[in-house]
Every structure is written in C-alpha cells, then in structure tokens.
Amino acid sequence: MPGGEATAYGYFGPVGTFTHQALLTLDPPAPADPVPYATVGQALQAVRDGEVAAALVPIENSVEGGVTATLDNLAYGDPLVITGEVLLPVQFGLYARPGTSLADVRLVTTHPHAEAQCRRWLADHLPEAEVVVGGSTAAAAAEVAHEGSRFDAAICAAVAGDLYGLEALASGIADNPDAVTRFVLVSRPVPVGQPTGADKTTLVLFMRENHPGALLEILEQFASRGVDLCRIESRPTRRTLGDYCFSIDAEGHVGDARLAEAMMGLYRTCAEVVFLGSYPRADHLAPDVRPGTANDDYAAASSWLERLRG
Numbered sequence: 001m002p003g004g005e006a007t008a009y010g011y012f013g014p015v016g017t018f019t020h021q022a023l024l025t026l027d028p029p030a031p032a033d034p035v036p037y038a039t040v041g042q043a044l045q046a047v048r049d050g051e052v053a054a055a056l057v058p059i060e061n062s063v064e065g066g067v068t069a070t071l072d073n074l075a076y077g078d079p080l081v082i083t084g085e086v087l088l089p090v091q092f093g094l095y096a097r098p099g100t101s102l103a104d105v106r107l108v109t110t111h112p113h114a115e116a117q118c119r120r121w122l123a124d125h126l127p128e129a130e131v132v133v134g135g136s137t138a139a140a141a142a143e144v145a146h147e148g149s150r151f152d153a154a155i156c157a158a159v160a161g162d163l164y165g166l167e168a169l170a171s172g173i174a175d176n177p178d179a180v181t182r183f184v185l186v187s188r189p190v191p192v193g194q195p196t197g198a199d200k201t202t203l204v205l206f207m208r209e210n211h212p213g214a215l216l217e218i219l220e221q222f223a224s225r226g227v228d229l230c231r232i233e234s235r236p237t238r239r240t241l242g243d244y245c246f247s248i249d250a251e252g253h254v255g256d257a258r259l260a261e262a263m264m265g266l267y268r269t270c271a272e273v274v275f276l277g278s279y280p281r282a283d284h285l286a287p288d289v290r291p292g293t294a295n296d297d298y299a300a301a302s303s304w305l306e307r308l309r310g
C-alpha cells in the first residue's frame with residue numbers, strides 16, 4: 001500500500017449497483033474514489049488485505065431474506081466487523097439495448113435477489129423468457145449493453161440502465177414495491193464505537209451439541225434480559241448435514257449491560273460466539289427498555305451483590 005493505510009471504501013459493484021447507490025447515502029460520506037468489486041467475497045477480501053479501509057456489501061432484503069454470500073463470509077472468514085448499516089428501498093426495471101421491444105426478450109440476466117423479487121412480473125409478462133442469474137444488477141446491465149450479447153434484457157435499477165445506455169422496457173416491476181435492502185459497512189477489527197442508544201449487534205452462535213431446546217436456551221439468554229432480536233437465521237456449519245449455527249442481529253450495543261449479560265450467558269453455554277460488531281441502527285429506532293433491564297438496574301444489582309459479599 002504505497003503511501004500508508006488505505007482510506008478508500010470498496011463496494012459490491014460495478015458502478016450502478018444498489019450497493020453503489022447505498023454507498024452514496026453513507027453518513028458520514030464515504031471517502032472519494034470508492035473501489036468496485038465484482039463479488040461480495042472479493043470486496044470483503046480486499047478489506048482483509050488492507051486494499052481498502054472498509055467495504056459496503058448487501059446483507060439482508062425485506063422480501064428475499066439474508067444474503068448468504070455475506071453472512072457466510074463474515075461467519076467463516078478471517079475476522080471482520082460491521083461498523084455501520086444503510087437501508088435502501090429497491091426498485092427494479094427491465095432494461096434492453098435501444099430498439100428492443102418486450103416481445104423480443106427471450107433471455108434475461110440479473111442478480112439472484114432481483115430475479116427473486118420480480119418473479120411474478122416475469123411469469124405474467126415474459127412467461128417464455130429464460131432468466132440467467134449472475135454477478136450484480138449493474139454487471140447484468142453492462143453485459144446487455146454489449147452489442148452481440150446473448151442477453152436481451154437486464155433487471156436492474158434505473159441508474160444502471162441509464163449508465164450503460166439501455167432503455168426501459170418496463171419499470172416498477174418488483175412484486176413487492178416496498179422492498180428494502182440492508183447493507184453493512186465492514187472493516188478489519190477496530191475498537192467498538194460508543195453506544196448511541198439506538199444500536200444493533202451482530203453475532204454468530206455455534207452450539208455445543210444439538211439437544212432438545214438448544215435454540216430455546218439461546219433465545220432465553222436474550223429474552224430474560226429484555227433484548228429483542230431483529231434477525232435470526234440458521235446457516236449450515238459445513239461440518240455435517242443438519243448441523244447449523246445461528247446468525248443473529250440483536251437490539252442494543254455490547255456496551256449496554258443487558259446485551260453484555262446476554263452475551264456472557266451465550267459465551268458460557270455456546271461452543272463459540274463470533275462477535276461481528278455493535279453499530280448504530282440506520283433507522284435510529286431506540287429499543288423499548290423493559291423495566292429492570294437498564295444499565296442503572298444492572299449497576300444497582302451488582303452493588304447489592306457486592307454489599308452481600310462483603
């Protein structure tokens with residue numbers, strides 16, 4: 001890295017992806033000259049290699065669920081942490097080279113999440129067309145833009161359609177017009193930021209051994225401390241069929257006593273707890289703090305115990 005530490009951010013590109021649009025809304029803004037990577041894996045590896053200071057990647061969609069490439073890379077790759085998140089409403093259109101009409105469209109390409117979110121529209125309007133999923137929505141637009149491309153159309157954002165010189169054959173084609181995608185800003189491990197009062201913490205939990213109620217025991221650690229979960233999904237541990245870990249977003253910050261206590265409970269009872277960061281929520285929603293679970297309540301309980309002991 002000539003000239004010292006990298007300062008630029010990487011993102012799941014190329015220019016015109018939803019991730020790129022999300023990057024442009026970061027607050028504080030991303031440093032100039034962000035670097036596009038063709039896959040989530042390459043963007044995260046660039047962070048590990050110190051090529052970029054951080055990378056923005058998609059993690060979750062309100063319609064399609066988790067982005068497994070991101071979840072698994074963060075769970076199993078060398079340590080990285082999430083330092084921020086961005087929410088972006090996503091809208092899709094069908095874009096083709098100028099002169100193409102809807103009736104000409106036989107072969108469509110796009111990102112798997114875009115295909116999943118436009119399935120009903122495709123079945124209704126292009127029942128004969130084949131869809132081939134590929135890298136990203138913007139890469140699909142760039143591919144279609146090539147004269148002689150085997151693809152007739154791409155599903156992508158209007159920004160990408162315009163950028164790659166395509167024309168809209170249809171817009172607003174998502175089956176759910178209110179879909180939102182969540183993106184996370186990921187860096188090499190850094191000291192965790194201060195709690196803001198509206199934070200999220202991402203964890204991956206590996207169980208000691210499967211037994212009846214194992215998931216319930218994990219959930220109890222959160223429930224008994226009044227910690228709400230914003231996302232939970234099981235992912236294969238890759239060890240043996242039927243063996244799963246849990247990828248979880250919990251409300252709160254590792255600096256909040258109730259979440260810290262829940263995490264200590266998980267540390268005691270799980271085989272492994274991977275901490276992927278505590279960071280401000282993009283929606284700034286403060287949690288509903290249940291009676292007896294505020295920092296002061298834990299501090300008072302701790303002082304009481306000290307008095308009893310001594």
Ligand SMILES: O=C(O)C(=O)Cc1ccccc1
Pocket residue numbers: 012016017018019020058061090111113114135136137138181
């Ligand atoms: O392919 C893109 O543009 C991405 O950034 C990934 C994606 C795909 C579909 C919805 C949201 C994000």
